[in-house]
Amino acid sequence: MxxxxxxxxxxxxxxxxxxxxxxxxxxxxxxxxxxxxxxxxxxxxxxxxxxxxxxxxxxxxxxxxxxxxxxxxxxxxxxxxxxxxxxxxxxxxxxxxxxxxxxxxxxxxxxxxxxxxxxxxxxxxxxxxxxxxxxxxxxxxxxxxxxxxxxxxxxxxxxxxxxxxxxxxxxxxxxxxxxxxxxxxxxxxxxxxxxxxxxxxxxxxxxxxxxxxxxxxxxxVTYSEILTEMATLLAGNISVARQTLPADYFSSTSTPAMPDAMLTALSGSLLKEALVQKDITGFKKPLVGGLFNHIFHDRQITAGSILATRPYLRYQLKTSEDTLMLDFYGKTIRLPAVVKEDLYFVLKSSTFRVNDMNGMLDEESCLILVSSLVEEGFLEVVQY
CATH class of the missing domain: 2.60.120.650 (Cupin)
Incomplete structure (x- = not known):
């Protein structure tokens, strides 16, 4: 409930x-x-x-x-x-x-x-x-x-x-x-x-x-915070936002206007990017019960092991051309872009087996990926 x-x-x-x-x-x-x-x-x-x-x-x-x-x-x-x-x-x-x-x-x-x-x-x-x-x-x-x-x-x-x-x-x-x-x-x-x-x-x-x-x-999280984030992104991505205001900008009798390029950016993808950049994951008490039991007993994950994302975990996934950045519990895990398909599979699955993963990684690489995510506290083992 x-x-x-x-x-x-x-x-x-x-x-x-x-x-x-x-x-x-x-x-x-x-x-x-x-x-x-x-x-x-x-x-x-x-x-x-x-x-x-x-x-x-x-x-x-x-x-x-x-x-x-x-x-x-x-x-x-x-x-x-x-x-x-x-x-x-x-x-x-x-x-x-x-x-x-x-x-x-x-x-x-x-x-x-x-x-x-x-x-x-x-x-x-x-x-x-x-x-x-x-x-x-x-x-x-x-x-x-x-x-x-x-x-x-x-x-x-x-x-x-x-x-x-x-x-x-x-x-x-x-x-x-x-x-x-x-x-x-x-x-x-x-x-x-x-x-x-x-x-x-x-x-x-x-x-x-x-x-x-x-x-x-x-x-x-307020609208004003998102607008602040958008302004930061605007200054970094749209050169016209960094231009000096016209000399008569404040003295003009007409209503001051924003350049079209800025208005287009504000009403388009910039809002979506600002929502991604606004980190609401932060540091919170990690709910990682069982993690020390896994580490101390050196329990091995196999291709048939059943795993799941830890419940109530808040995370953000940011991507660049060659790197994936997984933010959770106040830390960032950087992964090579080659794991993208398999990582997406993990994130979308309620539970999964390693041998169900069908991205670009072979079985050994999948085991390395999920074992790392278990030890970082992102995944938990449902059944060894």
Missing amino acids: KILDSLFPGVTSDIFLQSYWTQQVCTTVPGAGSRQPLISIEEIDAVIAGAQLNPDDIKLAKDGSIIPGSRYTEKGVINVCRLLDYYRNGATIILKRLDLHMYKLAEFCRRLEQELHGVREVYINAYLTPPAAQGFPAHYDDHDVFILQEHGEKDWKIYSCMADFPTADIPYNLAPSYIDTPPTEVRLGAGMALYMPRGFVHEARTGDSHSIHLTVTIVP
């Missing part, structure tokens, strides 16, 4: 993407059913008490103020007892980028990235809030979020949208008029979810219970 089909009972992924995504708030209807928690209290306890977290991985907030890390760390190590003292006294504990510490949360993020397609990244922070407490005042975010209530309850107030598609580059500006209209109030219980597009002003507070919720952050 798709993640988007499981978050809001009665709202399919198609309906969500058509009617809610980037447009309006969506929440679980009380009594409509709920999902299973992604994380247990025991797992949260193990992360805080047992994992070797860096002080930068944790933040404390109380009534709108951030508590300095120096108050709950010693010599660069988190003092869990002090951390819990602050929690008992009303502070919210934020576990940042929990997906980097828990494989199943990293997998959740990669799955959601695939379902949402053109987003740069999905990551997860966890919020632990004691009863009758509020970590942050009303604010808006520059990214869309899914709020997944895991344990306990939390009351949310959501105000009218105050900023149209804010980004980190636009100065934060919360106008006091956001309180002029009554907020929508939502109580999230365990297993319920809430979606908020960026720009919606919101605040949350606990009642009588402790609360754990996950904030699933969606980092977007």
Whole structure:
């Protein structure tokens, strides 16, 4: 089942993407059913008490103020007892980028990235809030979020949208008029979810219970980023784009015009190339379970072995006359152009055997290619 089909009972992924995504708030209807928690209290306890977290991985907030890390760390190590003292006294504990510490949360993020397609990244922070407490005042975010209530309850107030598609580059500006209209109030219980597009002003507070919720952050790719990429490509590929403007360009009474060659390029293949060049693969926690088992036991891949591209893998393939560049997990694998047909076969196949590959490579070369891709973490062996 798709993640988007499981978050809001009665709202399919198609309906969500058509009617809610980037447009309006969506929440679980009380009594409509709920999902299973992604994380247990025991797992949260193990992360805080047992994992070797860096002080930068944790933040404390109380009534709108951030508590300095120096108050709950010693010599660069988190003092869990002090951390819990602050929690008992009303502070919210934020576990940042929990997906980097828990494989199943990293997998959740990669799955959601695939379902949402053109987003740069999905990551997860966890919020632990004691009863009758509020970590942050009303604010808006520059990214869309899914709020997944895991344990306990939390009351949310959501105000009218105050900023149209804010980004980190636009100065934060919360106008006091956001309180002029009554907020929508939502109580999230365990297993319920809430979606908020960026720009919606919101605040949350606990009642009588402790609360754990996950904030699933969606980092977007915007039209302005693609235009910036297109401008870079234009300057590199179209000589007229590098020409000096006419002397009367700014003083002319007529509307300044762009050369036809530039307009043709902008409306043609340049957009497609900009989408290719805009790297949304980036570095994310590699989902490469079983890789060390393969390497340590030196298990041999044969012509009859069954292989597959690792699930939820985001990659880009760039081609030149004599080289293929495969980008994934923040690295680039360069391959000779002669492997092109066989590599395309691999990329298009859900599962395959080496002896099914029918490009220009012979069997021995195919084995070398797929063995390399397995060791790099791109492919996994389904059956030796």
